[in-house]
Amino acid sequence: MSGSTRLAGTLPGNAASRVRTADRIGDRLLHGLCMLAALLAVLALGAIAYKVVDGASPAISRFGLGFLTHSTWKPNPPFEVFGAAALVYGTAVTSFVALLLSVPLAISIALYLSMVAPRRVRSVIGPLVEMLAAIPSVILGFWGILVFGPFLQAHLEPFLHSVLGFLPIFGATPTTGSGLFNASLILTIMVVPIIASISRDLFLSVPRELQEGAAALGATRWEVVRGVVLPSSASGVAAAACLGLGRALGEAIAVTQVIGAGNLIHASLFQTGDTLASRIADQFQGATTRLQIASLFYLGLILLVIGLLANIAAQWIGRRFDVTVAAQ
Amino acid sequence: MRPPDPSDTADPGAPNVRPRVRINTAPQPAEASRLAPNGSPAETASRGIATRAQQRSARTVGREAIFDVQDLAVSYGGAQAIAGVTLQIHRNLITAIIGPSGCGKSTFLRSLNRMNDSVPGFRLAGKILYHGHDLYDGAVDRVEVRRRIGMVFQKPNPFPKSIYDNIAWAPRNLKMKDGLDERVERALRAAALWDEVKDRLNQSALGLSGGQQQRLCIARAIAIEPDVLLLDEPASALDPIATTLIEELMQTLKNRYTIVIVTHNMQQAARVAERTAFFSLDVSAGRRTGVLVEYDDTEVMFTQPTDRRTSDYVTGRFG
Amino acid sequence: MSDPFGRPPETTDLPDPAVQLMTEEPEAMGPPATDLPDFSGPLTPSGHLRRRQLISRLAEVGQTTAALLAVAVLGIVVYSVAERGASVLSLGFLTKDPPLLAGSAGGGIAPAIVGTAVIMALATAIAMPIGILTALYLTEFAGRWSGRAFRLILDLLNGLPTIVVGLFVFGLLVVGHHQSGFAGSFALAIIMLPLIARATQEVLLLVPVGLREAADALGVSHWRTVRGVVLPTARGGILTATVLAVARGAGETAPLILLSSIFANTVSANPFGQALPNIPVYIFTASESAEANGFSRAWGAAFVLLVFILLASIVGRTLSRRSTLSR
Numbered sequence: 001m002s003g004s005t006r007l008a009g010t011l012p013g014n015a016a017s018r019v020r021t022a023d024r025i026g027d028r029l030l031h032g033l034c035m036l037a038a039l040l041a042v043l044a045l046g047a048i049a050y051k052v053v054d055g056a057s058p059a060i061s062r063f064g065l066g067f068l069t070h071s072t073w074k075p076n077p078p079f080e081v082f083g084a085a086a087l088v089y090g091t092a093v094t095s096f097v098a099l100l101l102s103v104p105l106a107i108s109i110a111l112y113l114s115m116v117a118p119r120r121v122r123s124v125i126g127p128l129v130e131m132l133a134a135i136p137s138v139i140l141g142f143w144g145i146l147v148f149g150p151f152l153q154a155h156l157e158p159f160l161h162s163v164l165g166f167l168p169i170f171g172a173t174p175t176t177g178s179g180l181f182n183a184s185l186i187l188t189i190m191v192v193p194i195i196a197s198i199s200r201d202l203f204l205s206v207p208r209e210l211q212e213g214a215a216a217l218g219a220t221r222w223e224v225v226r227g228v229v230l231p232s233s234a235s236g237v238a239a240a241a242c243l244g245l246g247r248a249l250g251e252a253i254a255v256t257q258v259i260g261a262g263n264l265i266h267a268s269l270f271q272t273g274d275t276l277a278s279r280i281a282d283q284f285q286g287a288t289t290r291l292q293i294a295s296l297f298y299l300g301l302i303l304l305v306i307g308l309l310a311n312i313a314a315q316w317i318g319r320r321f322d323v324t325v326a327a328q
Numbered sequence: 329m330r331p332p333d334p335s336d337t338a339d340p341g342a343p344n345v346r347p348r349v350r351i352n353t354a355p356q357p358a359e360a361s362r363l364a365p366n367g368s369p370a371e372t373a374s375r376g377i378a379t380r381a382q383q384r385s386a387r388t389v390g391r392e393a394i395f396d397v398q399d400l401a402v403s404y405g406g407a408q409a410i411a412g413v414t415l416q417i418h419r420n421l422i423t424a425i426i427g428p429s430g431c432g433k434s435t436f437l438r439s440l441n442r443m444n445d446s447v448p449g450f451r452l453a454g455k456i457l458y459h460g461h462d463l464y465d466g467a468v469d470r471v472e473v474r475r476r477i478g479m480v481f482q483k484p485n486p487f488p489k490s491i492y493d494n495i496a497w498a499p500r501n502l503k504m505k506d507g508l509d510e511r512v513e514r515a516l517r518a519a520a521l522w523d524e525v526k527d528r529l530n531q532s533a534l535g536l537s538g539g540q541q542q543r544l545c546i547a548r549a550i551a552i553e554p555d556v557l558l559l560d561e562p563a564s565a566l567d568p569i570a571t572t573l574i575e576e577l578m579q580t581l582k583n584r585y586t587i588v589i590v591t592h593n594m595q596q597a598a599r600v601a602e603r604t605a606f607f608s609l610d611v612s613a614g615r616r617t618g619v620l621v622e623y624d625d626t627e628v629m630f631t632q633p634t635d636r637r638t639s640d641y642v643t644g645r646f647g
Numbered sequence: 648m649s650d651p652f653g654r655p656p657e658t659t660d661l662p663d664p665a666v667q668l669m670t671e672e673p674e675a676m677g678p679p680a681t682d683l684p685d686f687s688g689p690l691t692p693s694g695h696l697r698r699r700q701l702i703s704r705l706a707e708v709g710q711t712t713a714a715l716l717a718v719a720v721l722g723i724v725v726y727s728v729a730e731r732g733a734s735v736l737s738l739g740f741l742t743k744d745p746p747l748l749a750g751s752a753g754g755g756i757a758p759a760i761v762g763t764a765v766i767m768a769l770a771t772a773i774a775m776p777i778g779i780l781t782a783l784y785l786t787e788f789a790g791r792w793s794g795r796a797f798r799l800i801l802d803l804l805n806g807l808p809t810i811v812v813g814l815f816v817f818g819l820l821v822v823g824h825h826q827s828g829f830a831g832s833f834a835l836a837i838i839m840l841p842l843i844a845r846a847t848q849e850v851l852l853l854v855p856v857g858l859r860e861a862a863d864a865l866g867v868s869h870w871r872t873v874r875g876v877v878l879p880t881a882r883g884g885i886l887t888a889t890v891l892a893v894a895r896g897a898g899e900t901a902p903l904i905l906l907s908s909i910f911a912n913t914v915s916a917n918p919f920g921q922a923l924p925n926i927p928v929y930i931f932t933a934s935e936s937a938e939a940n941g942f943s944r945a946w947g948a949a950f951v952l953l954v955f956i957l958l959a960s961i962v963g964r965t966l967s968r969r970s971t972l973s974r
Contacts, residue, residue: 023868030870034788037780041844042800044837048807048815055818108713116707117714119448125714127964132721134960136898138927139728139949142934146942147727189720196717213485213545216443217498218475218552220696222703227497228487243806250808253900253927257934277810277901284905300814304807311806315799459687468690471700475693476686503695555686 171268405449432618539570732950828918850884
């Protein structure tokens with residue numbers, strides 16, 4: 001007997017059959033609603049992909065894949081030409097530098113929180129690091145232009161140029177403070193807490209008996225970390241880095257505030273540039289022609305693809321090595 | 329004072345000629361006047377055990393005392409785990425620590441190589457002298473302690489690395505880079521594992537059986553040639569055949585290392601150990617504290633124990 | 648081997664040929680290496696240990712520095728915003744409209760505050776029921792494979808660049824019409840949905856199996872169990888999930904730039920048919936312009952937004968820690 005029939009069996013006649021029907025309808029309604037909700041999520045993802053492709057189609061049919069290799073971006077009719085090469089470059093550079101800086105920083109922070117910090121300190125510093133992730137990007141970008149940028153312009157960039165100026169990435173000053181370098185550093189600030197909190201959880205879950213076994217062999221703390229803790233968590237940290245990469249790729253607002261909206265490909269990080277996401281944020285409001293809007297949608301399509309790839313990579317690495325990875 | 333049993337002068341270097349100890353005979357208390365069935369641990373400790381610990385049985389005559397434990401007391405955040413433990417552990421002997429569960433045997437063992445340091449709230453009173461040096465002196469480097477005093481744990485804990493790398497990891501840390509292959513082979517041979525794994529040194533250690541993994545852990549511990557080996561119930565997670573292998577291993581290893589083994593299996597202690605220490609719980613004053621009840625040659629412990637609690641335990645009257 | 652007659656034991660033990668066990672070579676190890684420490688010497692670092700300890704300590708210093716750096720950056724940013732924003736803050740600032748002349752001083756951000764509140768309320772109203780129902784589907788109805796697939800979809804949705812979500816809703820609702828606060832809410836709801844669904848799912852999984860079994864044994868139908876037992880037990884966790892999702896959504900600017908950025912600077916509470924002023928766009932617009940008075944109002948707005956979001960984050964995390972600890 002089903003559950004509802006049992007209950008109904010205790011009630012007299014009409015009431016029993018009413019309860020039975022109500023239960024059946026209720027169960028089916030619940031099932032249907034829940035399934036509908038879940039399908040909405042799938043539908044949303046599909047609709048997003050469709051709409052973006054649809055919105056980009058004029059630009060796709062006009063420029064094709066050459067869009068990715070040409071960098072001319074001239075929105076003024078009647079000679080309007082759009083090409084995303086400089087933006088792909090800017091996206092690649094800023095994300096790469098941000099990852100390069102944030103992965104070691106985040107691992108160090110996570111090691112501090114899991115291995116070094118005493119318990120009481122850990123419960124203070126841990127939430128503080130997570131709070132870094134909660135800062136809205138528009139505020140970070142605002143701070144980036146008005147406070148950080150001048151600092152970079154006046155101090156950090158000249159210093160780097162004087163010490164490491166032989167490297168073309170630390171090119172000639174004076175600079176404006178806005179540029180790929182500022183954007184990379186702002187992205188680092190955003191990505192570090194993401195990787196750090198996932199890594200910290202990973203390090204804390206390395207079995208105690210493994211660490212004790214390593215320590216009992218006369219290994220220093222760092223040797224235990226290097227030999228047991230880090231190798232055990234390597235795939236999880238890689239997945240976290242992919243999540244961080246996805247975040248860096250998709251950040252539009254803070255980047256557009258500090259990157260200076262340039263459109264040339266330079267070697268120096270101190271020059272202005274743009275990324276796929278920041279170009280959309282920068283020009284969408286002022287876009288007038290259909291082709292420009294379609295080109296911006298085309299940028300969005302590229303962004304969608306690489307963003308999805310980064311997230312799929314994170315999930316795949318995580319699932320392959322049996323690690324649960326979810327942005328917090 | 330009980331005169332040394334003439335059978336004790338048998339050459340300790342022939343372990344296969346071990347007197348078979350029959351555990352189920354009723355023990356004959358040699359000195360009825362010294363029986364203290366309900367004596368407080370402190371009294372027993374000061375009267376009986378301290379005297380016994382200093383008393384040299386023939387087994388310990390001439391052997392260096394590697395560990396000299398003086399009135400050791402360990403507590404974790406206020407809860408007293410063990411108290412009033414005084415004993416010595418002698419070179420190249422297998423010393424077994426037996427007793428019911430929860431009486432502090434593992435706590436005692438882990439205090440010998442400072443593995444308790446990482447447990448929150450750990451407090452130690454009394455002294456542990458290792459080769460005459462205070463183990464818990466402020467100037468002592470914990471890592472150096474563990475370099476000299478190795479440990480094998482109850483549950484095998486191989487690293488998620490290859491078999492070779494498991495053994496080679498600690499020597500590499502210690503910059504023992506020369507002859508690493510030979511060192512790994514020697515360690516695996518000494519742990520009676522070489523023949524089983526010599527063709528798959530590069531495979532993951534996690535693919536070994538439980539008994540093999542534990543022998544791997546033993547090989548890992550002896551690869552760096554420590555002074556002492558502490559074994560914390562090394563065979564409790566293993567099947568009887570693997571257990572026998574480990575016990576036979578210990579007979580070889582004791583030629584080179586001093587071995588202290590904690591075991592809840594008193595037959596195992598009777599089989600492998602020359603000296604046995606019996607820990608039990610003192611539940612007076614509302615606290616559960618582990619105490620050392622009696623410590624002597626294994627044969628004596630099992631046939632003529634002094635303390636009533638010892639005889640109760642070895643005859644199985646309580647768990 | 649030690650001699651019962653008292654001769655001191657040798658430090659190197661040669662193998663006793665009488666001891667033959669399983670292996671061919673009974674000796675445990677070969678001749679002692681020269682790099683063994685003096686076991687009876689003091690317990691100070693031997694061999695390379697001093698250098699290894701130094702490396703270990705350096706590593707710890709590096710890790711501590713990294714953590715302090717992160718905290719310092721947080722402090723600097725919060726301090727910068729607080730210092731510049733607090734000077735503009737007043738009751739009037741929170742209740743007045745911005746000045747009619749864009750460049751002049753004074754005025755307030757009341758329209759932006761009201762607009763953000765309306766947009767967020769609407770977004771939460773959309774995302775919460777769908778998120779809870781999705782979570783219920785995952786815990787009550789989904790099989791192993793479909794559950795995994797849906798969770799993957801939710802994770803992918805969570806990681807989408809928010810500007811792309813903005814493009815989507817733009818193409819859906821704004822093209823051919825005009826911007827609206829509702830479009831902004833819709834985009835924010837898409838962004839908040841995976842957060843609410845995942846967090847709610849985790850809370851639902853914590854409902855003790857015993858409770859469900861008891862309800863079933865009593866003959867209660869599935870939907871009544873969900874309504875009367877599962878959801879009430881998970882209520883706290885659902886609230887926490889919502890608070891954290893609001894903390895995330897309130898700071899999202901990218902979709903709003905596309906969907907609710909052209910507005911009149913007066914207080915309005917109607918999200919349909921017109922774009923609503925909102926704090927993130929307000930700050931963004933001010934940051935892209937060049938005049939100082941707009942900057943100071945923007946700092947004030949940033950301060951209000953930052954305080955709100957940090958408070959919501961703290962509240963959300965404390966609630967979630969408490970609910971997991973109490974189990």
